Amino acid sequence: MKIVSYNVKNFRQIEYMKMLPEEVKHEIEIVSRVLPFKANNYVIDYLIDWANYETDPCYILTFPNKHMLKQEDYNEIKEAVETGLPENEITKIANKIRLSLNPHPAQQESNIPSLNGEPLPGVQHKYRDIALFFPTQGQTCHANCTFCFRWPQFVKDLDLQFSMKEIDRVCDYFKQHEHLHELLFTGGDPMIMSPRTISKYIDKIFEADIPNLKTIRFGTKSLTWWPFVFLPEYNDEAQEMLDLFKRIVDGGLHLSIMAHFNHYQEMETDAVRQAVKNIRATGAEIRTQSPLLNNINASADIWAEMWDKQVSMGMIPYYMFIERETGPYQYFQVPLAKAYDIYTKAIRKTSSLAKTVTAPSMSAAMGKAQILGVQENPLNGEKYFNIQYIRHRDYKQSYKPFLMHYDEEATWIDQLKPVEKVELVNG
C-alpha cells in the first residue's frame, strides 16, 4: 500500500472533497494558514464517513474549520488571504496567531535537561523515572490531528521545535541518572521513521549498555492513521519494524507502544486489527491514550465502547487526558466537572479489564493531576474537587489527595481555588 499524503496544496484532488461545498474548502484553506493539516489515503478512504462529514470524528480530527480559531483571529487571517496580501505578510499574521495559542503548555521548555552543562534540546525530563526523546527524523506525523498539543513540532517557520539526533548524549544522560528507567520516543510520531533509522537509535542504546534502562516506549498514532507500518503484506518495511520490536524485547527491554486512539471508529478496520495482532506477537504491549475532546469523543458511551474494544483486541486502556490549553483549545475543551462525569459514567459500563485507565488526568506544569472525585461538605453543601498528582516533578508529592473548590466551568487545574483547612472545619 503506497501512502498518498494530502495537505492544503492538493486536498482539493480528493474525490470526496470535490463533493463538499466550496465554502467548506475555502475555510479549510484559510484556517490551515495557522493550523497546518495533513491527511493520507487510508484516513480519507477508510476512516472518514463522508456522508456525515460535518459531525464525523475522523473528519474533524483531520480537517480544520473556522471554529478552531477565535473569531477575531479567523477574521484577520481570512481578510489577509482574501485581499491578497503578500505571502510574507500572511505568514507574519499566521505566526502572530500561533504564538498566541500557547505553543508550549505546562512549561515544557523547563523540562529540557543539561548534560555536562550543555542543554539536550531533544529531551524532556520531568518525572524521576522517565525521559522523553524527540528524534529529529520523527517530528512529523502520518496525519496531523487538529487538536494536537504538539502542533509547534510541525510549524517549520517558527523556532518552536524540540528535537535532536545525538542518542549517545541521551544514553550518557541516562547513565548519570540511575533512577531513569524508561525512555519514551515521541514527536510528532516516531513511527514515521523507517525501521532502519529507529534501529540505529536502538543499536546505540544497546551498545551503551545502560543498566538502569528497563523500558522503551514509542508514542504513536500510526495504528490509527497508517497501520500499514505493521502489515508486511502491504509494506516492504513492516517486517523489519516488527523484527526490531522483537529484538528490543529479546534484548531484555520491556517495549510499550503508547497508541493514540481518539474514537472507536478508528478501530473498525481489518488493517488496524491485524496491526495490533502483529505488534502483540513481537512481545510488545500496547497501551492506549487519548484526550477527552469536545466535538470528537465527549460522551461516556464513546469511551466505554472504545475501552471495551481495546481490551477485546488485547490492548490496555491507559490514560484519558483533559485536553491541554494549546492550539484550538476553545473548540475541543471540556470542563473538568463534565470530564469527571463522562469518565465515571463510562468506566462503570466497562468490563473490569478496562478499568486500568487513569482518568481524567491533566498534564499540568507540576505533574499529571487526576480528578478523583467531587465531594460535598455536609455542613454547608459546598462542593470540592478531590485531586491527586499521579506524577509530580517532585515524586514525593505524588499520590497525596487534596481538595480544590469546585467550579462547574473550570477546564484546567490553575483555574481552581485551593481550599483552606479552616473553611472545612467551620463549614
Ligand code: SF4
Ligand atoms: S499523532 Fe500525536 S503528535 Fe501527531 S498530530 Fe496527532 S496528536 Fe499530534
